[in-house]
Amino acid sequence: xxxxxxxxxRLLERWPVARLVTLGRDGRPHVVPIVFARHGGHLWxxxxxxxxxxRELARVRNVRTRPExxxxxxxxxxxxxxxxxxxxxxxASAVEAGDPTSQGSLExxxxxxxxxxxxxASVQLFRGKPLLLRIAIEQMRSWCAGPEAARAASEGVLER
Amino acid sequence: xxxxxxxxxRLLERWPVARLVTLGRDGRPHVVPIVFARHGGHLWxxxxxxxxxxRELARVRNVRTRPExxxxxxxxxxxxxxxxxxxxxxxASAVEAGDPTSQGSLExxxxxxxxxxxxxASVQLFRGKPLLLRIAIEQMRSWCAGPEAARAASEGVLER
Numbered sequence: 001x002x003x004x005x006x007x008x009x010r011l012l013e014r015w016p017v018a019r020l021v022t023l024g025r026d027g028r029p030h031v032v033p034i035v036f037a038r039h040g041g042h043l044w045x046x047x048x049x050x051x052x053x054x055r056e057l058a059r060v061r062n063v064r065t066r067p068e069x070x071x072x073x074x075x076x077x078x079x080x081x082x083x084x085x086x087x088x089x090x091x092a093s094a095v096e097a098g099d100p101t102s103q104g105s106l107e108x109x110x111x112x113x114x115x116x117x118x119x120x121a122s123v124q125l126f127r128g129k130p131l132l133l134r135i136a137i138e139q140m141r142s143w144c145a146g147p148e149a150a151r152a153a154s155e156g157v158l159e160r
Numbered sequence: 161x162x163x164x165x166x167x168x169x170r171l172l173e174r175w176p177v178a179r180l181v182t183l184g185r186d187g188r189p190h191v192v193p194i195v196f197a198r199h200g201g202h203l204w205x206x207x208x209x210x211x212x213x214x215r216e217l218a219r220v221r222n223v224r225t226r227p228e229x230x231x232x233x234x235x236x237x238x239x240x241x242x243x244x245x246x247x248x249x250x251x252a253s254a255v256e257a258g259d260p261t262s263q264g265s266l267e268x269x270x271x272x273x274x275x276x277x278x279x280x281a282s283v284q285l286f287r288g289k290p291l292l293l294r295i296a297i298e299q300m301r302s303w304c305a306g307p308e309a310a311r312a313a314s315e316g317v318l319e320r
Contacts, residue, residue: 016236016238017236019179019191019232019234021181021189021191021230022189023187023189027183027187027228028228028230028249029181029182029183029189029228029229029230030230031179031181031191031230031231031232031247032232032245032247033232033234033236033243033245068187068188068189069189070181070188070189070190070191071191072179072191072192072193074179074193076176076177076193078176078279080279080283083193085192085193087191087192089188119238119240123240
């Protein structure tokens, strides 16, 4: 059973976490949890929010050469009648402050991220120059175990 | 900060959900939530447990031609000091009942799955011929936000 379009829209707006898959130069997959916000029909994920190693993150290096990405939103529950997932296949690009393509949108994206994640009141959104992955949605697929799972997904909120 | 080896071992034994990335023939990534159990040093994920489409699942088709997989265990929490992830890169193969390579192990794997997931008391573990993905671990990487996250990960249990 698929998720209704309306539920999908709500999850893309409200669900707090996703798993992002990028591809390395060697073609191997790389998967990492991300936070994200939607703006202008794209998903935007900040790169600089939490303590990380100094060199450019693998996900950023990867999309510079291989833009194909897959993003999974899903909910695990010990009650398996509550399971659902939503997979977004798309193309990602790294967008930095100052890029011609980012003009105007980065402030709105930052606002969307701050509105979605109150955590950014105490966690720095960007260290230094803002850098984000912008994901253009090409295709979506979803699955849910049944009507109860769809109802839970339609609430679109993860409590913990 | 990485997770201690002991915590990693516990997560591989107890954490109930992971996200599995496989690669399609076209090289594009495919990501899906999975349940799994560890047996004989491998991760084993049953393919047939929940209602699915009739033709062979993408993850199975994929590993038949591209065995490279990535598996992510992670915890999202509104408290970002509690975040952690564990990524397992490996090689997967589809193992069916009756395969010479599966002799003896499939019953033990089924026991491990039933012990880990009480849900299999009411959900059928396999429909028809047992089919599993066996993932040989090649490399692991982990990250946690700090000592509190490590402590939570060491409990290795997801309540909901």
